[in-house]
Amino acid sequence: METIMYISGGRWDGLPGTDRLLVESLAVAGPVLWVDQPAPVFRFGDVRKYMVRSLRGVPEILTPHLKRLRLPAPPLFSSSVGRPITHAISTHCMEKAIRFSGRPPAAVINASPVVAFPANVAGTRLLHLTDDWLAAADLIGFPSSYLRRSLERNLAAADVVTAVSPGLAAKMSSFAGRPVGVLPNGCRPPVRRTTDNRRRPITALVGQLNERLDLDVLESLADSELDILVLGPRTASDPAAKLRLNAFLSRGNVDWRGYVRPREVRRLLETASVGITPYANTEFNRSSFPLKTLEYLSAGLPVVATDLPSVSLLECSALFVAGDRTEFVDLVRGALGHHPDQQQRDDMRRVAEANSWEVRASTIRDLCGQHIPPDAVAESVRGGHHDR
Incomplete structure (x- = not known):
């Protein structure tokens, strides 16, 4: 080839x-x-x-x-x-x-x-x-x-x-x-079916820690005394954002691990109960497609996300969208208090399989080899009922 x-x-x-x-x-x-x-x-x-x-x-x-x-x-x-x-x-x-x-x-x-x-x-x-x-x-x-x-x-x-x-x-x-x-971002293949007894009432945040995050939401989560696992390096350049991130990461209920290798990230996600995508409503973020949302679903984690356009692409009953920071905290609390039901498990697996990097790579090769018109690119990001 x-x-x-x-x-x-x-x-x-x-x-x-x-x-x-x-x-x-x-x-x-x-x-x-x-x-x-x-x-x-x-x-x-x-x-x-x-x-x-x-x-x-x-x-x-x-x-x-x-x-x-x-x-x-x-x-x-x-x-x-x-x-x-x-x-x-x-x-x-x-x-x-x-x-x-x-x-x-x-x-x-x-x-x-x-x-x-x-x-x-x-x-x-x-x-x-x-x-x-x-x-x-x-x-x-x-x-x-x-x-x-x-x-x-x-x-x-x-x-x-x-x-x-x-x-x-x-x-x-x-x-x-x-x-x-x-051509949206993708995710790794869904994990094997995990038992609920491996999950703990922990909220997981994965990825770079910078100005793209909604710091108001993070501070509200920390104030709520929920346990938060943070996996990712600090990359903020704005002095004010740095100070707020430092204060958030130093909280007693925040377990910040810094950069973690991908395999270890997946292992740790299998011990959490909910993943969060707290992105600020900015012009840059409104055009993005956060990797972390699909990665959580692939790891079998329900997701709470801020209301950005890319979220509406994912039809999944285990994905919950918050309109403000108060609702965000409430949705996280709700997800921590209930294990996903069978419909939600099936939805998470279906969405992850439809959006794997293997699927994206196959589409890329088709585009390169056959000059498929751009408007024919399949948006294979849906799957299941979307409960908002």
């Missing part, structure tokens, strides 16, 4: 997110060349170590089907001086890697807000929008004008464009004047 090049929006050894989880599933069926987001050589020792190999286009072999290419960047790579240098280096490394492989990739999937498609690739070019990059300047660290130009350039070069949520697809379709399909 021919190789797919995947230009990511992050680094392979960062916190596993959409890009890595999707690529791991793509690599089960065939070869994939993963391309890191550009990273400054002065900050990352592995980028310095592999710099000569990267400039020669020689990737690191991760598995028999998966290779990794790092993109070295100069100091101040996001500045007006550093950006054109970074672009030139990235283009050079990718084109060298294509020549090194001896055969051009069958498709290039670009999920980066700043890296351009390599030139002279005959295969399908698929632009996958994992976030609202037009609203992401503060989170990404690049000027909004530069992110806009990068997006316009990649939209013009792409054969197919997909986005993780209907809202983002509609926004990008209006921006680009072309169809944008919906």
